[in-house]
Amino acid sequence: MSETTRRRPQAFTRGNGAGGFRLAWRKGTNTVMLALCALAVVAGVVPLLWILWYTLRQGIAALTPGFLTSMPTPVGVPGGGIFNSIVGSAITVGLGVLIAAPVGVMAAMFAATRANTPLGLALRFGTDVIAGVPSIIMGIFVYALIVLPQGHFSAFSGGVALAFIMLPIIIRTTEEMLKLVPGSLREASLALGATEWRTSMNVLLPAALSGVVTGVMLAVARAAGEAAPMLFTAFGNPFLSFKLSEPIATLPHTIFVYAISPYEDWRAKAWATALVLIALVLGLNVLARGLTWWRVRKVGSVTR
Amino acid sequence: MPPWTEIPQVSPFESLAVKEMRGEASIQESRISIQDVSVHYRKFRAIADVTLDIPTNKVTAIIGPSGCGKSTLLRSMNRMTDLVPGARVTGSIQIDGQDILASSIDVVDIRRRIGMVFQRPNPFPKSIFDNVAYGPRLQGLRGQALQERVERSLKSAALWDEVKDILQQSGLALSGGQQQRLCIARTLAVEPEVILMDEPCSALDPVATLKIEELMRTLTADYTIVIVTHNMQQAARVSDVTAMMMLIEGQKTGTVIEASDTKTIFTKPKDKRTEAYVTGRFG
Numbered sequence: 001m002s003e004t005t006r007r008r009p010q011a012f013t014r015g016n017g018a019g020g021f022r023l024a025w026r027k028g029t030n031t032v033m034l035a036l037c038a039l040a041v042v043a044g045v046v047p048l049l050w051i052l053w054y055t056l057r058q059g060i061a062a063l064t065p066g067f068l069t070s071m072p073t074p075v076g077v078p079g080g081g082i083f084n085s086i087v088g089s090a091i092t093v094g095l096g097v098l099i100a101a102p103v104g105v106m107a108a109m110f111a112a113t114r115a116n117t118p119l120g121l122a123l124r125f126g127t128d129v130i131a132g133v134p135s136i137i138m139g140i141f142v143y144a145l146i147v148l149p150q151g152h153f154s155a156f157s158g159g160v161a162l163a164f165i166m167l168p169i170i171i172r173t174t175e176e177m178l179k180l181v182p183g184s185l186r187e188a189s190l191a192l193g194a195t196e197w198r199t200s201m202n203v204l205l206p207a208a209l210s211g212v213v214t215g216v217m218l219a220v221a222r223a224a225g226e227a228a229p230m231l232f233t234a235f236g237n238p239f240l241s242f243k244l245s246e247p248i249a250t251l252p253h254t255i256f257v258y259a260i261s262p263y264e265d266w267r268a269k270a271w272a273t274a275l276v277l278i279a280l281v282l283g284l285n286v287l288a289r290g291l292t293w294w295r296v297r298k299v300g301s302v303t304r
Numbered sequence: 305m306p307p308w309t310e311i312p313q314v315s316p317f318e319s320l321a322v323k324e325m326r327g328e329a330s331i332q333e334s335r336i337s338i339q340d341v342s343v344h345y346r347k348f349r350a351i352a353d354v355t356l357d358i359p360t361n362k363v364t365a366i367i368g369p370s371g372c373g374k375s376t377l378l379r380s381m382n383r384m385t386d387l388v389p390g391a392r393v394t395g396s397i398q399i400d401g402q403d404i405l406a407s408s409i410d411v412v413d414i415r416r417r418i419g420m421v422f423q424r425p426n427p428f429p430k431s432i433f434d435n436v437a438y439g440p441r442l443q444g445l446r447g448q449a450l451q452e453r454v455e456r457s458l459k460s461a462a463l464w465d466e467v468k469d470i471l472q473q474s475g476l477a478l479s480g481g482q483q484q485r486l487c488i489a490r491t492l493a494v495e496p497e498v499i500l501m502d503e504p505c506s507a508l509d510p511v512a513t514l515k516i517e518e519l520m521r522t523l524t525a526d527y528t529i530v531i532v533t534h535n536m537q538q539a540a541r542v543s544d545v546t547a548m549m550m551l552i553e554g555q556k557t558g559t560v561i562e563a564s565d566t567k568t569i570f571t572k573p574k575d576k577r578t579e580a581y582v583t584g585r586f587g
Contacts, residue, residue, distance in 0.1 A: 116389060184426040188487070191384060192439045192494055193416030207429055
């Protein structure tokens with residue numbers, strides 16, 4: 001071992017000559033910067049809390065016991081609810097998941113195993129581009145693609161629009177989750193004489209499943225709140241409908257219609273619907289992240 | 305020919321033994337014949353001009369200092385090098401007269417016939433039964449036949465007695481040595497002809513290591529084993545044939561400098577570098 005130069009131990013008293021002032025200045029800067037960062041966090045969280053609080057206050061007034069289960073009543077008639085909007089949201093979002101989840105998971109499986117090939121890179125680029133397309137443009141696109149040829153608005157076109165919006169989210173989260181699965185598992189499966197497809201389906205996907213489900217939940221939370229595409233596709237419906245070929249009401253679209261109406265009780269109902277939607281979206285997000293946190297606690301990593 | 309030499313075809317994966325009984329092939333001395341094999345990773349040449357014969361039903365050890373290409377050579381034998389982007393293998397590796405580096409070869413079938421056990425145990429996050437049954441299920445085995453295959457494999461891997469009551473528990477709940485034996489059982493379950501082992505004991509404690517070395521000796525009755533190890537004592541204990549690999553002078557490329565039966569390599573090696581390595585002068 002080489003010799004270390006020995007230094008005379010310094011006295012650790014405060015204000016000890018030149019060292020004291022420098023140290024105090026650095027400490028002071030540190031405290032000020034930390035305080036500014038904390039302030040920034042507060043500034044970011046406060047609007048969220050304020051929105052929640054305001055919506056809660058405005059919405060709770062119109063939230064009657066039968067709000068979630070009864071049909072809308074004509075203007076001026078008390079009572080009434082948003083049952084048709086809830087059903088409509090469930091149908092369109094459900095259809096969107098049915099289309100986007102298999103396609104998204106399979107695309108992600110392909111991209112994850114071919115990450116650095118031209119096709120894999122093109123897929124990732126394409127996904128990012130679709131993710132950035134404004135949702136109203138998605139709505140117009142599906143309008144031109146499905147509504148015009150069919151000649152009428154429909155729940156089906158609404159579901160397709162939501163599927164396009166959900167697709168990039170599902171692809172991205174699934175791909176990230178698949179990449180987190182240790183490469184040794186893939187090697188072990190291939191070394192046993194399994195094909196790439198079997199390896200992806202029987203080893204990689206089950207290991208990443210909880211993460212994939214979380215991704216789908218986050219995509220659902222996003223799609224459930226999209227109003228703009230619904231203006232061109234599902235179009236809204238004051239009556240209860242389960243048919244895919246007819247227009248259908250959805251929660252965000254109903255908020256839009258009620259909020260800009262000239263009727264006081266409808267505007268109050270808009271707040272209540274907004275409260276329901278926020279509760280749904282927030283609940284899904286919290287559930288998704290809570291599942292991830294619980295998974296990490298239980299198993300020690302995000303994948304099994 | 306007498307009627308009892310007509311062996312009915314029992315499976316699409318005909319073993320060499322069946323073919324030999326029919327007179328279509330002769331069990332050769334060497335199971336794998338490696339000739340002038342070089343492996344390039346993009347521009348980097350990892351191993352160059354390796355010529356080696358792997359004898360049937362024996363344990364062949366590949367030893368050498370770190371970074372000389374032992375694992376690369378091992379992985380080229382079952383085409384696992386294909387998984388590395390930009391990897392290129394030249395030369396020929398013959399098994400039963402077929403060159404497995406040819407592009408017409410079914411890689412999936414090769415990997416079933418030549419199994420691999422890795423350095424760190426990597427059981428799937430499934431139950432012990434499902435781990436061992438993974439391979440046979442790929443081949444279409446179900447029900448009673450599957451149960452029997454799993455039991456046979458676990459017995460061959462000397463793990464049956466320890467896990468026969470906990471088959472539904474996760475494979476990850478076992479100890480390191482048990483997990484490695486589970487991986488060996490999983491490999492045995494597809495009924496390979498050759499088992500490649502890439503430093504199988506380096507992540508295990510001495511007791512587990514000893515168990516696996518005993519296992520290797522019993523397995524040579526039915527399988528050909530190739531093991532890469534940086535532990536010379538292990539190579540001396542376990543192997544019948546040893547191949548010494550080393551980096552070529554002044555390059556980062558490795559090659560086999562000497563290969564013969566273990567006793568000769570460790571007592572009267574021909575190459576000076578081999579002698580220096582096995583006597584511990586460097587490594």
